[in-house]
Amino acid sequence: MSVYAEIVRAPIEPTAVLARVGGPGDGAAVLFLGTVRNHNADRPVSGLRYEAYEAMAGSVLAAIAREAGERAGTDQVAVVHRVGELAVGEHSVAIAVAAPHRAQAYDASRYVIEEIKKRLPVWKHEHYVDGEARWLEGTQPSLREPS
Numbered sequence: 001m002s003v004y005a006e007i008v009r010a011p012i013e014p015t016a017v018l019a020r021v022g023g024p025g026d027g028a029a030v031l032f033l034g035t036v037r038n039h040n041a042d043r044p045v046s047g048l049r050y051e052a053y054e055a056m057a058g059s060v061l062a063a064i065a066r067e068a069g070e071r072a073g074t075d076q077v078a079v080v081h082r083v084g085e086l087a088v089g090e091h092s093v094a095i096a097v098a099a100p101h102r103a104q105a106y107d108a109s110r111y112v113i114e115e116i117k118k119r120l121p122v123w124k125h126e127h128y129v130d131g132e133a134r135w136l137e138g139t140q141p142s143l144r145e146p147s
Contacts, residue, residue: 003069004078005062007054012080012091020078021098028102029076032109034093036086040136044129050083050092053121057081064115072108074099079112081122 004020018031038045061079069077076098086092095112099105116122124136 002075003062003065005058005065006080007052007057007061008080008082009084010082012082012094014091014094017078017080017094018096021076021096023076023098025100026074026076026098026105027100028105029096029098030102030105030109032093032095032113033091034113036088036090036092038088040126045088045126046129047085047087047127048092049085049125049127050081051123051125052081052083054083056121057083060120061116064112064119067115068097068108068111071111072097072099072104074104074108077108077112079116081116081120083122 012033014031014033018029022029036045036048061081065077065079069075074097078096079094081093082091093113093116095109097105097108097112099108125133126136127133
């Protein structure tokens with residue numbers, strides 16, 4: 001197995017992402033699921049749409065996953081980010097990491113989600129119960145190409 005990263009439009013299957021990591025030398029596996037919640041800043045949310053600069057997003061996501069693995073000393077990292085329309089309760093991102101020790105797995109998973117928030121060219125358009133919608137502020141991605 002090795003580092004895996006994908007941008008998808010279909011619902012994320014957590015067990016499939018988790019199945020991409022792990023081996024006989026791994027004593028820990030973690031699965032993080034980012035899920036669309038029903039509120040943001042005390043405002044009821046009915047759903048959202050993620051849009052991406054897909055030509056760049058896949059390579060940036062793969063770079064983030066590789067970096068996380070290098071930092072944690074494992075090549076057992078899988079990350080999937082969904083784009084398109086998502087309903088409350090659906091998964092927007094899944095991160096699975098397996099490593100010899102739990103601290104390595106947790107650290108790598110945390111690194112992936114934090115770097116996604118900073119660098120991935122994906123934007124969130126939130127829809128509210130009252131019928132309004134707005135783009136959420138994000139972090140300006142770096143203009144450098146991933147290595």
